[in-house]
Every structure is written in structure tokens, then in C-alpha cells.
Amino acid sequence: MALDHAILVSLLEKPGSGYELARRFERSIGYFWTATHQQIYRVLKRMESDGWVDVRDVPQHGRPDKKEYSVAAAGRDALSAWLHAPIEPESVRHDLAVKIRGAAFDDPAALIGEVERHRQAHTDRLARYLAGEARDFGTPAPEDVRPDGDDPRVTDTPPDVDEPRDSGGQSGVERPLDAERELQHAVLRGGIAYERMMIAWLDDVLATLARFRTARS
Amino acid sequence: MALDHAILVSLLEKPGSGYELARRFERSIGYFWTATHQQIYRVLKRMESDGWVDVRDVPQHGRPDKKEYSVAAAGRDALSAWLHAPIEPESVRHDLAVKIRGAAFDDPAALIGEVERHRQAHTDRLARYLAGEARDFGTPAPEDVRPDGDDPRVTDTPPDVDEPRDSGGQSGVERPLDAERELQHAVLRGGIAYERMMIAWLDDVLATLARFRTARS
DNA sequence: ACTCACATGTAACGGGTTACATGATTGA
DNA sequence: TCAATCATGTAACCCGTTACATGTGAGT
Numbered sequence: 097m098a099l100d101h102a103i104l105v106s107l108l109e110k111p112g113s114g115y116e117l118a119r120r121f122e123r124s125i126g127y128f129w130t131a132t133h134q135q136i137y138r139v140l141k142r143m144e145s146d147g148w149v150d151v152r153d154v155p156q157h158g159r160p161d162k163k164e165y166s167v168a169a170a171g172r173d174a175l176s177a178w179l180h181a182p183i184e185p186e187s188v189r190h191d192l193a194v195k196i197r198g199a200a201f202d203d204p205a206a207l208i209g210e211v212e213r214h215r216q217a218h219t220d221r222l223a224r225y226l227a228g229e230a231r232d233f234g235t236p237a238p239e240d241v242r243p244d245g246d247d248p249r250v251t252d253t254p255p256d257v258d259e260p261r262d263s264g265g266q267s268g269v270e271r272p273l274d275a276e277r278e279l280q281h282a283v284l285r286g287g288i289a290y291e292r293m294m295i296a297w298l299d300d301v302l303a304t305l306a307r308f309r310t311a312r313s
Numbered sequence: 314m315a316l317d318h319a320i321l322v323s324l325l326e327k328p329g330s331g332y333e334l335a336r337r338f339e340r341s342i343g344y345f346w347t348a349t350h351q352q353i354y355r356v357l358k359r360m361e362s363d364g365w366v367d368v369r370d371v372p373q374h375g376r377p378d379k380k381e382y383s384v385a386a387a388g389r390d391a392l393s394a395w396l397h398a399p400i401e402p403e404s405v406r407h408d409l410a411v412k413i414r415g416a417a418f419d420d421p422a423a424l425i426g427e428v429e430r431h432r433q434a435h436t437d438r439l440a441r442y443l444a445g446e447a448r449d450f451g452t453p454a455p456e457d458v459r460p461d462g463d464d465p466r467v468t469d470t471p472p473d474v475d476e477p478r479d480s481g482g483q484s485g486v487e488r489p490l491d492a493e494r495e496l497q498h499a500v501l502r503g504g505i506a507y508e509r510m511m512i513a514w515l516d517d518v519l520a521t522l523a524r525f526r527t528a529r530s
Numbered sequence: 531a532c533t534c535a536c537a538t539g540t541a542a543c544g545g546g547t548t549a550c551a552t553g554a555t556t557g558a
Numbered sequence: 559t560c561a562a563t564c565a566t567g568t569a570a571c572c573c574g575t576t577a578c579a580t581g582t583g584a585g586t
Contacts, residue, residue, distance in 0.1 A: 105415040128410030169479040185434040193345030198322040217402040276417040293510040
């Protein structure tokens with residue numbers, strides 16, 4: 097249900113096409129929500145017919161034309177209503193934890209490679225988040241980048257927050273840009289804390305699994 | 314897709330009825346997976362017709378009869394195959410983070426109460442996990458129970474890991490009970506680390522939101 | 531009489547995933 | 559010529575959520 101609202105927030109931060117939204121969901125918004133382009137186009141169409149968003153055809157040179165979506169008044173109201181309604185603390189779903197408990201019934205040590213793969217994925221994500229934080233929020237990013245030894249091997253550092261939009265929007269500026277940036281940063285810090293926790297926990301799991309290394313038939 | 318496997322793991326740890334499984338998903342398994350009884354009955358029926366589980370009618374005195382499910386050979390094979398196949402690191406979905414970024418466009422301070430509610434829920438869960446850990450794994454649970462001041466107010470302490478099953482199963486004991494307990498404990502430690510991280514992050518968010526307390530029109 | 535815990539389901543809806551499909555332009 | 563990026567969609571399936579439904583026995 098919150099995909100609608102995630103899209104609204106993203107369009108408020110900066111209007112854009114379905115394709116552009118899909119890329120944002122692989123970057124900054126991906127810290128806390130994922131969505132494929134199929135989902136996004138479906139929701140955009142519904143929100144358009146509900147009058148939550150406005151569409152504008154943008155012809156482009158050297159590229160296919162695109163539809164630029166922006167939030168309409170009704171969409172803003174819907175978002176506001178959702179923001180003021182309480183939501184239940186989210187339920188967790190960790191496939192890997194199912195595997196770890198299941199490993200007790202099938203060679204625990206065989207899981208080590210899989211857990212290491214996940215640890216690497218989280219290390220990569222952490223490196224991306226930290227690079228984005230340094231770039232977009234100018235944090236010094238000093239000493240303890242990693243809670244433990246092991247090379248993060250950063251592969252790429254694309255911008256995680258979309259380029260700051262031009263300060264002159266035509267739809268009534270309503271809030272100092274500070275709040276937008278500060279809250280984006282707070283969410284990013286949550287992503288960083290999450291990745292750090294996961295890496296530390298996966299190290300814990302690896303140490304536990306290692307104790308069963310010779311136990312198989 | 315992993316609900317099937319979560320149920321198989323739970324039934325391997327101890328056979329039981331759909332109703333009992335539903336209660337386990339509110340307790341120990343709830344650390345990493347949630348499911349309602351409707352889902353569970355649906356999956357059990359499918360797994361039964363696929364020969365993954367066996368059913369046994371158990372008449373009871375003073376209570377409705379129940380169907381006790383246990384894992385069949387085919388179910389064990391299916392679980393094993395899944396354990397050996399790689400899975401992608403899970404995608405995150407945090408409604409609250411959507412709200413936090415959305416708050417920039419609608420009175421940030423209005424979110425404070427909501428964030429405090431979530432903080433309390435995570436504090437409660439942490440207290441439950443720690444109580445379960447102390448009970449089932451005998452950890453001393455010493456100094457820093459909470460990373461910050463605020464009363465957790467523990468309401469209840471039900472058993473989080475189901476009672477240790479009788480050591481004499483009839484279906485071929487294959488592994489010292491150590492692995493089962495150690496891995497359950499590792500997963501529980503993950504739940505504890507997650508709740509601690511969330512509490513610390515929500516404090517961070519609250520501090521950030523407080524900076525916008527007087528900013529509304 | 532009423533409520534709670536136990537116990538098992540059906541049905542409808544909506545959202546997420548995966549597969550399939552099209553077409554333009556740029557650069558190797 | 560082939561692959562990659564930009565750009566937008568349709569269709570089918572499965573899973574999770576919510577609402578509805580039924581019935582027993584124990585305790586207040």
C-alpha cells in the first residue's frame with residue numbers, strides 16, 4: 097500500500113517519468129523500498145486516473161519521448177492523510193534466517209559460502225551508502241568504516257540522492273530545503289546502521305557455523 | 314516462497330498442527346518470518362497433496378481434535394534443495410522511512426508521536442527477546458540492556474522457543490541437538506541486534522525531527 | 531450467559547514477481 | 559551488426575491480507 101506514497105514522495109522531491117522513478121528505486125529510495133518498472137507504471141496509471149498526479153508529455157531530441165509526472169493537489173492530500181494515520185511496526189521477513197535454522201537439519205557448514213555471499217552484498221551496499229553520504233552530505237567518513245576486517249571492494253559509486261532539483265519550482269515553495277535534506281540524511285543513516293548491523297551479525301553467524309565444520313556424515 | 318520452508322523447518326524442530334504453527338509464528342519464528350493461520354492452512358494443504366508432509370489425526374480430550382503434521386522424506390529433500398540453492402539478499406521495505414522522507418512536505422514534527430510509538434514497539438520486542446534468551450539459552454543478560462534511557466516496560470514473557478522436544482524421535486536421529494540450539498540462538502541474536510539498531514536509529518530520527526518543532530505555518 | 535482458548539477452514543482482493551513485448555538512438 | 563540505454567507497456571501467476579464462517583469445551 098505504501099508504494100503509492102513512496103512514489104508521491106519521490107515525485108515531490110523531483111517530478112519525473114516512470115523510467116526515472118524506476119532508476120530512483122534502485123538508488124536512494126532503494127534504501128527503504130524496492131519496486132520494478134512494471135509496478136511503477138501500473139501505479140502511475142492508477143494515480144493518474146484518480147487525479148493524484150498530473151502528466152506532461154515531454155518530447156526529447158535523440159531519445160524516446162517521455163511522460164513527466166508531478167504530484168497534483170489530490171495526491172498531496174492523500175499523502176498527508178497517510179502521514180497522519182498510524183501504521184503498524186513492520187513485520188520482518190528474512191529468508192536467510194530460515195536457512196540458518198534449517199541448516200541444523202542439513203549440514204550447517206554448507207551454508208558458510210551462502211552467508212559469505214550475503215555478507216559481501218551488505219559490505220558493498222554499505223560502501224555505496226557511505227560514498228553517497230560523503231558526496232551528498234559532506235560527512236568526513238573517518239575512522240571505522242567497517243566493524244571487522246575484510247575488503248569491501250567498492251565497485252561503483254553512483255549518486256544515491258538524485259541531483260538537487262532547481263530551487264525554483266512553479267508549484268508554490270512551501271518549506272525550507274533543510275527539512276528535505278536533513279530527513280533524507282536521517283533515512284540514509286538508518287540504511288548505514290542496518291548494513292553495519294547485518295555485517296556484524298553475519299560474522300557472528302559465520303563463527304557459529306564454523307563450529308560445525310567437521311560434523312557431517 | 315520461503316513460507317513453505319519456514320514451515321518445514323518448524324515441523325522438523327517439532328511436529329504440530331496448523332494452529333500450533335500459527336502460534337509459533339507469533340513467537341520464535343516471528344523473529345524472522347510472519348504468517349497468519351489462513352496462509353499456514355493453505356500451504357499445509359498444498360504440501361500434504363505434494364507429499365511433503367504427513368498428517369495424523371490426533372483425538373483430544375476436552376479439546377477439538379487436531380491434525381498433527383510432520384515432515385515426509387519428499388519435504389526434507391525439498392528443504393535440502395532450497396538450502397543448497399543461493400538466494401538473493403532480501404530487499405528492504407520500511408513504511409516508516411517513506412513517512413520520514415515524506416514528512417519534509419508536511420509538518421515534520423507531526424511525525425514525532427508516530428516514531429515514538431514505533432520506538433516503544435521495538436523496545437517491547439527487545440525486552441521479549443532478551444527474556445527469551447535468558448530463559449532458553451541462560452545468558453546472564455547483564456549490564457547494558459538498553460542503549461538509551463527509557464523504561465522498556467515488559468508486559469509479558471511467553472516462551473519464545475518452543476519447549477525442547479523429547480530427545481527420542483522415532484524418525485532417525487541425525488544430528489546432535491547442539492546445532493539446532495546454537496543456530497536458533499544465532500538467529501535470536503540477530504533479532505536482538507536488529508531491535509537495538511532500530512531503537513538507536515529511531516532516537517536519531519527523533520532528534521532530527523525535534524529540530525523542526527516550530528517550523529510549521 | 532458470555533468470553534476465551536482451541537481448532538480449522540473458505541473467499542475475495544490487491545500487490546509483487548516474472549515473463550513477454552515493442553521500439554528508438556548511441557556507441558563499439 | 560550488436561549491445562546498451564532510454565522509454566513504456568501487457569499478462570499471468572502467486573502470495574499475503576482481510577473478512578467471513580463454524581464449532582468445542584473450560585472457566586467466570
